[in-house]
Amino acid sequence: MEYTKITNAILAEIENAIGKENVFIDDDSLANYAHDETEDLKYFPEVVVKPTDTIAVSALLKICNHYAVPVTPRGGGTGLSGAALPIYGGVLLSMEKFKAIIDIDTDNLQATVEPGVITEEFMNAVAAKGLLYPVDPSSKGSCFIGGNVAHGSGGPRVVKYGTIREYILNLEVVLANGDIIWTGANTLKYASGYNLTQLMIGSEGTLAVVTKIVTKLIPAVSQSVLMLGSFSTNEQACAAVSAIFRAGITPSALEFMERKGVEWVIKFDDIKFDLKDDVNAFLMIEFDGDDLDTIFKDCEKVNMVLEEFGCTEVLFADTSQQKEEIWRMRRTMAESVKSNSVYKEEDTVVPRAALPKLVNGIKEIGARYGFESVCYGHAGDGNLHINIIKAGMSDEDWKHRLKDGIVEIFELTTALGGTISGEHGIGLVQKDYMPIKYSEIHLNLMRSIKAVFDPKGILNPGKITPTPNP
Amino acid sequence: MEYTKITNAILAEIENAIGKENVFIDDDSLANYAHDETEDLKYFPEVVVKPTDTIAVSALLKICNHYAVPVTPRGGGTGLSGAALPIYGGVLLSMEKFKAIIDIDTDNLQATVEPGVITEEFMNAVAAKGLLYPVDPSSKGSCFIGGNVAHGSGGPRVVKYGTIREYILNLEVVLANGDIIWTGANTLKYASGYNLTQLMIGSEGTLAVVTKIVTKLIPAVSQSVLMLGSFSTNEQACAAVSAIFRAGITPSALEFMERKGVEWVIKFDDIKFDLKDDVNAFLMIEFDGDDLDTIFKDCEKVNMVLEEFGCTEVLFADTSQQKEEIWRMRRTMAESVKSNSVYKEEDTVVPRAALPKLVNGIKEIGARYGFESVCYGHAGDGNLHINIIKAGMSDEDWKHRLKDGIVEIFELTTALGGTISGEHGIGLVQKDYMPIKYSEIHLNLMRSIKAVFDPKGILNPGKITPTPNP
Incomplete structure (x- = not known):
């Protein structure tokens, strides 16, 4: 262009x-x-x-x-x-400046909100009406809900509540030529032609500019309990994940953290945690609901599964302070690694039973290329964030050879039935990896859809799809 | 073309x-x-x-x-x-002939299935593994899962479990030119470019031919209770619907039936039911889960809401036979009207608090045009099926004037924030009503997306979008 x-x-x-x-x-x-x-x-x-x-x-x-x-x-x-x-x-x-929460409709359990509203502020406004908007990415304190729509955002509670894709009912968007449309209807069901609402979600501002958002809301829950299970190996922790769901249990969050991540937050953040020598991986498991008895029954069931997978210790957090401390450890991890090292972040996602193979594969690839990695993330969704650390890699290798290692990670992800981003999106830095997952036929469909909405290619150019093969 | x-x-x-x-x-x-x-x-x-x-x-x-x-x-x-x-x-x-259930993956809670599998057979196969595929349209005994994907199908349990849109992870499709692609990945999250999986759902075979389907599965539930509440007016029953959700209750099904529908099934089907003189509308409310105590607590809560809205009687069904009898009444309704009268079916959907206005509006429009109507449907989703009965209308009016009445119904639906189909799709018979909901700008986006996938327009031509304005 x-x-x-x-x-x-x-x-x-x-x-x-x-x-x-x-x-x-x-x-x-x-x-x-x-x-x-x-x-x-x-x-x-x-x-x-x-x-x-x-x-x-x-x-x-x-x-x-x-x-x-x-x-x-x-x-x-x-x-x-x-x-x-x-x-x-x-x-x-x-x-x-699109900062208005236009309406929280408690009759219909819907809200209309502008895209510049900070996600956590929207969640709080909704909570004040006794309702829940459960899509809370780690950056909820500073990200905008419009950005969440653009990236198809998730967060820790996807495992029970789904991604933002399941909460967006309708969008007001401005097309590249200035035309304004609503993409759908303010309804829970929609079978009225191609679903442009769903097409907009995750399109990263390349198809149109979102100016109003209608979301679904659900009833708030009053209780939650958080468990922290310790394991001797990453593999055992990851293997326990799919076993929990196989046992018929659906937690409201199920997060994985490897030891190295916990070490980073202890070292660099103001977080105290008694990290035992023989522990190499953690699962954070949260249950929520209105009835504590039911929640504790789920805790007992999950405890039995954890034991089968060699869980060495389970810590129960039921006061808000205990819960917040553990959650802070998880939420701080990305920031901690980022502020203290040259790093790259990848956002792999696979079917959840493939997690042990994924985490082992990443370590094996790292060993061959000479990079270290800190892995953590939304294990319940099969979504693993990988912070790649330069460690002993030479500047030359970091600049030129690392890319091949990332290609190998994404080839593994794809071979396991997964894809190259679960919730962070493709944007600029992942677009050159798209051919690992997609054929040129598939990429051309994306390019042609882009051209339908934006024939002159003015909207967020150079994102998502790589330059076509010559 | x-x-x-x-x-x-x-x-x-x-x-x-x-x-x-x-x-x-x-x-x-x-x-x-x-x-x-x-x-x-x-x-x-x-x-x-x-x-x-x-x-x-x-x-x-x-x-x-x-x-x-x-x-x-x-x-x-x-x-x-x-x-x-x-x-x-x-x-x-x-x-x-695409009849294979290729894999039910109990490790990942996913299944891979061919599009010609009957929905109920798939549900049963999944249930035999202790899992649930909850998307069960009324036609589940004869419809194909591929057709469900094509129409973005729902059914009575959408209110708790969501539509098919929330269960389809990945699709193998054949494009118009014969190219074969998978639309996405077998993952619970996906932020890797435009979501072609979601675009295919509800596209009614106009963009590609679906040849394999990967679905999400969830843990089965063991218990359910069904309540049938009686009301003196449609409006009271419909008004109770949004109040149930406002009270923080989420049933697994919430269906509305008006008296006339029950009269049809009593008259024409082998269904016995003691229909009282002062009852004009019903709500069927189902709760499911693993714990009967929790279910009964929900039943009590909902009972209080029903009383506030003038519910005259509540019938509890907890044996499978009682439940099946009531469900059969609801499921038979469409067939009963269809087999015994000249009729047209519309599939309106609105935000659920707008249901009273919708049902009153339909009756008022019917009175002006001279048609009768039997209304019933998935009230919990704001989704009302309308069977329009010829009744006293002349053949001439039925042929020429009825259309104006349907236009008025859809104008009302749209004005209430809804759309012209919740789950039946647009196909051939609704496409001329699309301009009520969509601007020509919007329809042209749909036409251009169609042209991306199918430049020669060979796939299911003449569906979804009306002929463009000259």
Whole structure:
């Protein structure tokens, strides 16, 4: 695609359309929006815009579409795949002024919310009405719900409640040419033509800009218990995961952490934890509901499964403080590794019984390439986050040879029936790995769908699909 | 689109590609596949084919795509929107020989199944392994799981378990040009580019032919209790529906039946039921789980809500025979009306608190146009099936004026935040109503997506989207 640089005349048109006070070209603004949470990548936009309503977004896109100016939509900037990076410059479209929780409809158990609302703030507003919006990625305190839609986000409670895909009923979106549509209906069922709502979810701002979101809500639960099981090996912990579900038990969260991850948070964060010598892996298992007796019955059942898989110790947390401490350990892990080492994060997902093979395979590949890894994640969904640590690898190898190791990880993931991202998305940094999972036929379908929505390719260009084979 | 009639030469190519024994041109075959369960519509194909594997489907589509011969895929033929009718003749592609349950993977709680498996047979096979596949449309005894995927099917348990959309992990599909792809991965999470799996669900065979289906399974439940609440008015029963959810209760089924529906099944089916004079509407409320105490607590809670809404009597069914009798009444209703009257069926869906307005509106529209209606359905999802009965309407009015009444029903549905089909799909008979819900911009997006997958328009032509405005 050929893109146009933003001239003074185009800038004036944009200012005129969306208000001068919402357009920023100072160095600080351009620098602030040049990065997200993906490694240390930096791409500077030519202009940062912060429109305040749907009509303004429409006016903006009409101008950008007319001149072929690239537009990169951005939520909270917490993404891990570089989807919010304006790699072709152009307009950085921050949705941060779309801050309204428009309606929490307690009659229908639905909410209408703007995409710039912070996920945790939305969850709290919903909770204040006695309801639950259960999609809480680890970044819930700073990510936007619009970004969650764009990435098909998950989080620890997917194992019981499903991903965001199961909570989004309808979306107001602005198409590349400025047209505004609602993608579906505010209903729990929908069999009225192609499901554009589902197509938008996970499309990372490449098909349209989401400006309103209608979510499903569910009744709140009042009780929860968290268990922390210790294991001597990663493999035993991972093998226990599918056995728990085979026993007919559905926890509200089931997280895996390997020892090394716990060591990082003890070392670098203000977290105290008595890490025993013979423990090499943990499972966090949470149950929620309204009835403590039922929850404790589930705890007993899961205890029996854990014992079968060589669990050496089970810690029960039922006060909120105990629970919060353990959860903090898990949530801090990514940040801890990231702040203290050169690293790369991958987001593998496989059918859950394949987890032992996946975790062993990652370690074996690491041994061959010379990188270390910290593995943790939503084991109940078969979703393992891998923090790859440079460790003893030379700069040269890190720069050139690591990629082959990652290819091997994704080849393994794919061979096990999985895929290359469970919830972080493809964005910029994973797109070159897409051919491991998809044939050129498949990638061309994606490219052609993109062209239907955005014929000039202005929306978040250079993301998701790699450049076609020549 | 210009289509080619099937010549002897093309027929020979097809026979050669998929086996002569799988190709039928006798009058009986053509007549048998000329209709589905939609009203009394009949469209004859030129040839009926019953391929036995994916490679054969691919070979068939290559030929048909080359010559521009229309191909109408067909499951169990139980559809209510005419999606399986070969309105341009051509090839009727019956998937009835795709009968294998390839794998029930108890380690991963997943199954791989061919699209020609009858839904209930699949459910039973899964149940024999102690697992649950909960998507059971009323036609489960004869519909195919492939047809369920094509229509985004639901059923009574959606209210707790979700539609088929939440159970399909991955699909093997054959594209119009014969290319074969898997749409996704066998994983519970997926953030790896546009979600083609979700796009296929509900696309009614217009984008590709599904040849293998990977489903999620969940642990089976051992207990259930069914309550039948009686009300003096439709409005009271419908108003109770959203109040149940507001009270934090989630039944495993919540069905509405109006008196007239119960009268039809008593009159025409072998069903005995003591229908009291002052009762005009019913709610069927089912709870399931593993613990009867918990279920009974929910029953008590729901009882209190029902009382608030003027419920005059509650019948508890806890033996399987009692439960089956009540369920049979509900399941037989469509068939009963259909077999005994000229009728049309609509499948409205709205946010559930809008149900009272919907049911009152339908009656009011009926009064103005002179048609009667029997309403029943999945009230917990806001999904109301409307059987429109000719009653005193003249043949002339039924033929020409009824359409305006249906337009009014869909305008009401849409105004209430709903859509024109919750689970039956659009197919042939609803497509002309699509502009009530969708702008031409939206419909053109659907048409362009169709063109990406099927540039020559051979797959199930004439379905879902109406002819574009000139």
